[in-house]
Amino acid sequence: xxxxxxxxxxxxxxxxxxxxxxxxxxxxxxxxxxxxxxxxxxxxxxxxxxxxxxxxxxxxxxxxxxxxxxxxxxxxxxxxxxxxxxxxxxxxxxxxxxxxxxxxxxxxxxxxxxxxxxxxx
Amino acid sequence: xxxxxxxxxxxxxxxxxxxxxxxxxxxxxxxxxxxxxxxxxxxxxxxxxxxxxxxxxxxxxxxxxxxxxxxxxxxxxxxxxxxxxxxxxxxxxxxxxxxxxxxxxxxxxxxxxxxxxxxxxxxxxxxxxxxxxxxxxxxxxxxxxxxxxxxxxxxxxxxx
Numbered sequence: 001x002x003x004x005x006x007x008x009x010x011x012x013x014x015x016x017x018x019x020x021x022x023x024x025x026x027x028x029x030x031x032x033x034x035x036x037x038x039x040x041x042x043x044x045x046x047x048x049x050x051x052x053x054x055x056x057x058x059x060x061x062x063x064x065x066x067x068x069x070x071x072x073x074x075x076x077x078x079x080x081x082x083x084x085x086x087x088x089x090x091x092x093x094x095x096x097x098x099x100x101x102x103x104x105x106x107x108x109x110x111x112x113x114x115x116x117x118x119x120x121x
Numbered sequence: 122x123x124x125x126x127x128x129x130x131x132x133x134x135x136x137x138x139x140x141x142x143x144x145x146x147x148x149x150x151x152x153x154x155x156x157x158x159x160x161x162x163x164x165x166x167x168x169x170x171x172x173x174x175x176x177x178x179x180x181x182x183x184x185x186x187x188x189x190x191x192x193x194x195x196x197x198x199x200x201x202x203x204x205x206x207x208x209x210x211x212x213x214x215x216x217x218x219x220x221x222x223x224x225x226x227x228x229x230x231x232x233x234x235x236x237x238x239x240x241x242x243x244x245x246x247x248x249x250x251x252x253x254x255x256x257x258x259x260x261x262x263x264x265x266x267x268x269x270x271x272x273x274x275x276x277x278x279x280x281x
Binding site: 089090092094102106 | 132134136138139140144145148154157158159160161162234236238
């Protein structure tokens with residue numbers, strides 16, 4: 001699991017940057033070349049390339065070895081893993097809050113609670 | 122839940138409860154309350170495993186135990202700030218993730234909790250994440266079972 005965790009860690013770090021998130025969003029619509037990816041940003045090609053390397057390193061994108069165009073491709077599974085962690089975290093808090101809601105109802109119903117807000121039930 | 126993800130490194134969850142603010146606040150801080158809800162579905166948090174030293178620098182420790190196979194997930198955190206009955210902040214030194222719980226009085230004895238977690242990247246290593254992954258692997262196994270057209274074979278024992 002360690003390798004997967006390291007990968008996930010790197011993915012989160014890569015996605016912490018708004019430019020890289022925009023690149024990922026672009027690639028979600030389909031493969032694109034570095035030039036196409038650079039177009040919407042006020043950034044040099046080397047600047048974009050640096051971002052692409054970060055994304056490539058964590059496995060979020062891959063590039064074919066074909067000539068100078070080398071279209072970038074989004075690796076959906078890697079993105080899913082990162083999104084999956086966020087979803088799981090959200091689920092834990094949701095279920096925790098479901099239980100807290102139930103617990104609050106229980107203790108407010110109990111007569112032996114001296115410090116409660118309202119006694120109307 | 123009115124959730125949003127404003128930044129890749131930050132997560133926010135909110136929920137409103139039908140209870141006065143000081144009671145909700147105490148639930149998030151006192152072991153005899155935490156034991157009732159801290160573990161998500163299928164997990165319990167035995168009272169004896171909860172350590173709360175409610176002051177800045179004080180320890181906040183919980184052990185979530187899986188009801189299914191008894192596997193344990195320890196969370197070790199340290200309180201950063203406790204402002205009764207408004208705010209509790211703790212940080213997990215192992216991951217660097219900081220969790221800020223804010224309690225808002227909505228009137229009519231209702232209270233909203235907002236959980237804001239920052240420094241999320243490293244948090245993927247946290248016990249909560251591991252616990253979550255275990256259940257998501259189970260669900261994934263179940264999903265695969267459905268895809269492969271398994272009939273009635275939904276009882277897949279996914280080992281965490």
